[in-house]
Amino acid sequence: MARAPTSTRGASASATASAPELDSSRSRPLRRPQPAARGSSRSRPTATRCTRRDAKLGRRSTRERVCVGTRPLYDASDEDSRPTRTGLTAAPGSGFPCDVTHSADASSLSDPAALELSVSVVRKRAPGLVPEVALVLGSGLGSLADSFEDPVVIDFGDLPGLPVSTVIGHRGRLVLGRFEGRVCVAMQGRVHLYEGHDPSTVAFGVRLMRRLGAHTMVVTNAAGGVRADLRPGDLMLITDQLNMTARTPLLGPNDDQLGPRFPDMGHAYDPALAELARKAATRLGLTLPEGVYAGVLGPQYETPAEVRMLRSLGGDAVGMSTVLEVIAARHVGLRVVGLSCITNAAAGLSDEALDHADVERVARRAHASFEALVRAIVAALPGPVDGGAQ
Structure with a gap:
């Protein structure tokens, strides 16, 4: 005898509310963690x-x-x-x-907790090394850290808070060692917003290097030339930036231990360090054009119309990094000097299609002059040389 149909709305809702969520690997209910009291460890x-x-x-x-x-x-x-x-x-x-x-x-870990854990990992792996200078090495420029004396190399994956870079040309390693008589720490590669990371994660490495002791940061990148006189292979001194990502690593509650709620960006790139870089380039016989770096979200390259827009806004070179790192650096009190390796003419300025392999190739070709300039800048920085050890 057929069973009379019954309303299932209430029953299904009740079943949904009471049915435990299953762990698919064990086919048994997941155990939900109980909430802890505020302030509890x-x-x-x-x-x-x-x-x-x-x-x-x-x-x-x-x-x-x-x-x-x-x-x-x-x-x-x-x-x-x-x-x-x-x-x-x-x-x-x-x-x-x-x-x-x-x-x-x-x-999964709050930034302060992850930061302290990463600091502990680095200090265990590199005891006694307190860096003075931080370097962020962009696409095709990471081999500079291979010149460090007695390097200590730590994969990003070993540091809570630092994701593994997925971009070709970014090794994803933190390297500590002596460079031009100073203890330096370098990010051999970086992570980007377009890889799916939030701004705080993108800036995490900068905060870590500051927490380890660095007071000055040399930030580098590969960039497209927006200004017509910038040619592939040129090194450009960054004098200011346009943050076109509509993101900031400072969004949300401020950590007063890192820096102020409203950091001043009037001199995002330190004028005194810029002058030091100019003099270093002159001593080396290098031409060092200057300009404003425009940071965009990516990962697609810019359209000709977007390049024209950036030019009208004052941008001279364009890339997909750096601007959030510099915001975080100024927030934590790092002095910043920035260099762009111009690897291609931006869209609309050349008939050639843009390709990441070309970016890497040009950056490697410019490596000799790039390394010489960074060496000269680091050697000329104010402060004690051969310091940084404890």
């Missing part, structure tokens, strides 16, 4: 080990994840307890695991 993101079955290999494997409200943050001095790139991390605000391509980032 249990409310901080934490790293814990978890064991799960590998469906392909049919065996259990131990992986790490970041959870909320389980136990205190791991001891950064314990190499084995550090979250790894292949582990799991919590989805923002949920406390549930999701796959990521890097160690615990700003979405």
Whole structure:
């Protein structure tokens, strides 16, 4: 006998409300972390080990994840307890695991917590090295860090808060060592907004280098020439910037320990350091044109109309990085000098199609003059030489 139809709206709603969420790898309910009292150490993101079955290999494997409200943050001095790139991390605000391509980032660890953990990792790997100068090395320019004496190399994936770079020409390594008699720290490559990262993550490396002790930053990039006289292979001294990304790493609550709520950007690029760079170029016999760098979101190259717009706004070169890093640098009190390697004429100024491989090739071709200029700038910086060790 057929059963009479019944209304399912209330029943289905009730079932939805009461049915537990299942862990697909174990087919059993997920355990939701309980909320902790405000200010409790249990409310901080934490790293814990978890064991799960590998469906392909049919065996259990131990992986790490970041959870909320389980136990205190791991001891950064314990190499084995550090979250790894292949582990799991919590989805923002949920406390549930999701796959990521890097160690615990700003979405799962708050910036201050991740920053202190990364500082601990670096100090353990490079004891006694306190950098004076920070360098950010852009596309095709990262080999400069290969010239460091007694280098200590740390992959971005080993540093909570720093994602692994996915762009060709960016090795994704933090390198510490002596360069021109000074202890320096260099980002061999960077991460970009167009890779899907938030502005705070893009700026994380700059904040880390400042926290490690750097007081001056040399920021470099590969850029397209917007001004007609800029040719592939030229080095351009950056005198100011246009932030065309509609993003800032300072959005949200301000951390007064990092810098002021409203940092002044009147001299984003330090005039005294710019003059130092001019004199260094003159000594080397290098022509050093100057200009304004326009930072755009990317990853697509600009249209001819966009290039005309940038020119009308005062832009002389265009790229997909740097502007957020400089904002973060000024916020934390770093003095900044910037160099662009012009790798191509921007769209509409040349009949050639733009290609990232060409960008890398031209940057490598300009490497000798680029390295010579950076060496001269670092050597001429004010302050003690052969300092930085403790």
